[in-house]
Amino acid sequence: MSDILKIEPIDNWLKKNNWAIYNHQIETLKLSENGYDVLLVAPTGGGKTLAGFLPSLNDLINNKPKKNNLHTLYISPLKALTIDVHRNLTSPIEDQGLDIRVETRTGDTSAYKKNRQKVLPPDMLMTTPESLALLLSNKESKDYFKNLKYLVIDEIHTLVNTKRGDLLSLNLSRISSISPDCKRIGLSATVKNKNAVLKFLTTKKKAKTLNVEETSVPKIDILETNNRVPWSGHMASYAIRDIYQKIKKSSLTIVFVNTRAQAELVFNKLWQENDNNLRIAIHHGSLEKEIRRKVESLMSLGKIDCVVATSSLDLGIDWGDVDLVVQIGSPKGISRFLQRIGRSNHRFDEPSNALLVPSNRFEYLECLSAINSIKNKLLDETKEKKGSLDVLAQHILGVACSEPFQVDELYNQVINAWPYRNLTKIKFFEVLEFVKNGGYSLKHYEQYSKIGVNKDKFYAIKNKSIRNRYRLNVGTIVESYMLKVKLGNRTLGQVEEWFIEGLNEGDTFLFSGRVLEYQSISNNSVIVKSTSHTQPKIPSYAGGRLPLSTELSIEVRKLLSKKQFWKNFPSQINEWLKLQSKFSNLPSLNGLLVETFPRLMRGKKRFFLICYTFEGRNANQTLGFLMSKKMQRIGYKPISFVATDYALAIWSINEVTDVNIILNDDLMLDDLYEWLEETPLLKKNFRDAAIISGLIERSIPGQKKTGKQVLFNSDLIFNVLKKHEPKHLLLEVAREDSYRGLIDLDRLSEFLKRIEKNIAHEKLDRISPLAVPLILEINRQTIDKSEMEEYLLEELENEMLSEVGLN
């Protein structure tokens, strides 16, 4: 390890703080100086951020380029990260009295500051992909970026293969055309396919990946408990007391959960346990910005003992000395979990400390698999996605807003963006037509075209108001319509409109860690008051739950199929699996276990068919539909099905005798298209595409909804478009997103190939131990959750357990 960088002020600053210089920091600097674009892949806490900025700092210190030019642009997927990195960079700059101006620019930046940045650009600007798109849509953008020397993209792996990444990639390509010599540095966590990330970063030939291996293995345990791990459910209430004890012993703990609803519940339960008055806070994406900032700063000041958080605290922010990370529920993917445990002991030569808390029995297996995967350095793979056309539509308008463009020039710029490299000119023109006037075969809107051709054959926006509207609709993240939650004069945060619609006056719900009573809606706000109730309705939010990753699924099947692993399991899990193997069979590594058994359901005899696929909830959902359709045709009269991450349960009036005729290759062909057209998912993806592409406008906070709605309902146009222009660009986008995304089609077809001729069918006379969680899930999903019914559920659970001999 060399000890100096030869950048005097930085060397002095490191020395003063007794900080070592890492090899990869020097390497990054060298490569960049030699004209390379660099992708630095390193675990968290490896001095990655500093490495990313060294080439630029070096240039600013030693070469002293012209002032009042934007020199370095830093892009991060998180606003909070821009603030954090800004703070970290300011430290050496102020300490050494360097004449370098660093500023942030995000959606939260004041208009005053934004204007000043326009007139007097800082040397370094920290921003997000959306704010960058906005900057580039300014008329003066060419001038603004023409002297840009360095581009640093942080947490770049989270952007690859996403629509946000598409938008960024298009804008990077645009910056290249403005400032061709600008060098890029990408910072990434450890990922499976590094080459894909490098390609996303740069299409230049002079590009290299620097890989820093993890030097310490994180220490991960599964919570040991005397309580029974529940059969189903996701709230892990059984473990709260044990978790509290761990928090007590640590100085700063982050408790990660998978959904905002879980966050609220866990937070509430922890406070009920909080006899020692620990300082426990909550942090999730729906909370008001000020509340989140306050929690973050309390963390970094060490004035807090524990934070319950969702993915809002996932990424590389260094808020204080976290010494324990607790993950409640399975992390569902290996990379995500690594990211989270990296939050503790943010020094990469010290091991991280993490505790996993499975919320049900299958999750226990999942958690164990996650630990094994990390030991064996397995990582999740992300599927490659080609550049989305709705994002391209947004981009084309953005370019037109900044300056008139020539079609061929823009096309070449677009295909220079990695996700769009294979875009044909025909498709490009189709998108251009869409931007101009909707892209309908009926030429109805030509007189209103947003962009038109001027006398020099350049495309330009028709008027200024188009730019203003574009600016309100930039970005690829489409949120549900949100309402502010107001307690007196204080705004606590936002909730989705549909959640509030489900409440009646006087209903209580958990939000921002408090139990609140719903009173009314006025002026786009939910008016609430404090209440003494302790048993609230739980807010549940759309999304948030990721399906089990393919890699984890393989690991879980491995664990199940090899009995020698079981001896280390807690006795309750061990017993459960042993009983399963005695009573039925175990899922094999490459085959499929199918169980069938009769069971009374609401007093009627039904035949259950269970497939233990372990392919994730979405693939199972799709499988469930396809199988039901086929069963219907054969005459088994299926009634309904339930899908979890692990298995699929279908129940029918007639008994399925031959599963092989249902589960074969044809399954995919027959009914898939028909189903897709009917699913709510397609409608949702259509809505997103319609908003991203600018066909319908975003709901702007503060914009009033009056009597008859101002906002256009995308479902209405969806149906009309499907009928009149079934091949319309936006329907194409929506279909592609649906196939690719939640339906998990590829995964399903691989699964069907794998299990062909390898199906073990167990015909049982009653429910098996492995099927218990699933049958419980059926009741959870189909029964309303009033207290009375919770009681019924419990009764049912006990009944089933004695049935299989576990009680």
Add this chain to the structure above:
Amino acid sequence: MKTIIFNKHKFQISNEGILFWFDKQIAIISDLHLEKGSSFGYSGQFLPPYDSEETLKKLSKGIKSHNIKKVILLGDTFHDKNAFNRMPEKAFFLFNSLIKKYEVIFILGNHENKLKIDNINLLNEYVIDDIHFIHQALQKSIFQISGHFHPVATIKSSIKKITAKCLLHTNNHIILPSFGTYTGGLNINDPALKPFVNHKSYVYMLTKKSIYKFTSKEVEI
């Protein structure tokens, strides 16, 4: 279809939202909002320009199998004063065959203030026997059939909430749902509808397949 007795006259509502008065060979429809889609074009939102065609097809299909002579449109037939001129050819053709085939009465809606179409008269009110056909319901004791509000209602089943367009029948009022393809709705619990909703109200919720009749108590207000 479901039957509604309104001041001793017998009306029938179809699940598409057409009110029939078979004794008089009349079909009553409200709020077509033709060319609502293209009205967004001014601001650069290019919605699929097929809503008028859809609406008019649905209308003619809904009445052609019945013995109907007269069609009463309760206003806001056109979304704005230029809507008629913006109609695409197909929609225009459908509109013309409608007014050729039936005697069509146009009530003037609030969206149509400055609308002028040759040979078409927009009336403030049209009366048959003791029934007044108007655009927006009045707080008067005369028997009125109107539109304007685009009423929708929400009912809570044990599994989920269902919201659908509805016909509202309260004492001397029948308020029709909007018929136009791109029209949204106003929930009957909205303050604007308060004068016309009470414990004697009946709500006919219209779905793709059927019509469900509820009392105002069963519907969430």
